[in-house]
Amino acid sequence: MLTMMGITFREGLNRKVMLISLVLAVIFLGLYGTGVHYAGQSFNEHPNPMLAAVVYPQLLSFGLYFGGFIVSFLAIFSAVGAISAEIETGIIQAVITKPIRRRDYVLGKFLGLGLFLALYAALFFIVIAMIINIKTGLVLDGQWRALGLFALQPVVLLAITLFGSVVLPTIANGVVMFMLYAVAVIGGMVEQIGWLIGNTGLQQAGIVTSLVMPVDSLYRKIVHLLMNPTNNPLGALQQMGPFGSMAEPSVWMVLYALSYVMIFTGLAAYAFGRKDI
């Protein structure tokens, strides 16, 4: 299993996807840093604490939202063919005929990619948090827990994409996973609108999609952790808009996301265990 994990991790580093996501990350963080820099500067020149208290957190959630986007894309791209592409090329044939259990092959893939993605996400989060902290002086609560959740986002996607990679061909899996991800994103927005206009139907739709794919609710939880509205009179204002989080997902949502990861990894191992190659 460790061997599989090692090779998967190395493969992740080796792939073009990695290079592209790094370039994307650098471009994104560069632009983001510049934006935050000028925002900070203008507030320094014309101090307006009220407005700053609303805009800074919005900037932060904006960064985390699109950062999550990039990390999620990387997760889907790197996992979409993790197993199916090896079956399609035949690379797998000389590998799983070795003294290694099939479930260890799947777990090795999961851990290798998971480690790789979690590290990438953590790095991303740290850079964003640093930009915000240095440029705006905003002090973030619950940073470490938020970091953990941010790193959990791609792992959630990885688990289900890996399962898809066992039961579907690479291309089909890619299509399905992007659709699922889109559903989560749109569902999250719909729910946000639902809270804004007080429509329970929309709220419930959002809850259902976050059960199908809990990535977005993790993001909403992160925003809450970082900007705790209870000790901040402007909290409600900060949490408005598509990147905010009007209703805090409960801790159960986090547990749900964790079990989601375990269930889909388990399913992947189970399905692979009886698959003809």
Add this chain to the structure above:
Amino acid sequence: MDMAIETFNLTKKYGAKVGCAEICLRVPRGQIFGFLGPNGAGKSTLVKMLVGLLFPTSGKAILLGRALGDIEVRKKIGFLPENFRYHDWLTGQQLLEFHASLYKLGGTAKKRRVDEVLDLVGLAGKEKQKVQTYSKGMRQRVGLACALLPDPDLLFLDEPTSALDPIGRKDVREILVTIKALGKTIFLNSHLLSEVEMICDAVAFIRQGKIIRQGLLEDLRTGDIQVEMKIGGLTPALTAALASLARSIEIEDDLVRIRVKQDEDIPRLAALVVTGGGFLFEMNRKRSTLEEMFIRTTGGGEEIC
């Protein structure tokens, strides 16, 4: 006798389509076993079941004394797949080290073994090159090297020389013979009958998923002797007399080709010609080549559906 491979009614169906059906094989340890058959006969299907890529629809098999699916026994089994694709972004050496780790080799044993197999397959000096940059034959060699890593007691090779040049083929034959001399068993899928003929002890023919003939190469050969005769004054009565002894008979002008079961039939044929009033100008015993045997037993391309 101690068997390396035993299968009992091993069957694989792809949906309604038969991959291979009710395969019963016994391969003793220390043999090179040739598994022969036309394209699509089910050779790769059988090997894939034995190495654990496919799950049998029914039947069972025992490899090196362990039931199919045993993980531990795989430490002593080598496998070269038909399409030999590998992680080609690794160098030859990295690839072999990775496969050695999968075989749970470690430390100095790993290093030493990697060097040994590189040497054995003739890739020494190329190990720092990425597998991407290897030629097709070099890839097949590196695949063979992977299969040889654990110093296997049982080696499955699915067309191991399909991409090799004549010298490469000879090298591989020599490697296989050396391994056999160490008491190892080799299961060889191949179309290249002249090669199989040179090194195999026993063969089985498969066609449309069913084994139609198997045995030691020697026995299969002696089971069928071809005699070619040039006979003057051939009469229908004489022909009939000859045909009664023969398993098959072909006549072309004065040339008669006859297949008989045993050596003793050869002088009997001569006697028949003489007593039947014919003139025997020439008489040759032909060794049946594997190729003829193959074409005959597998039906020479004609389909029986």
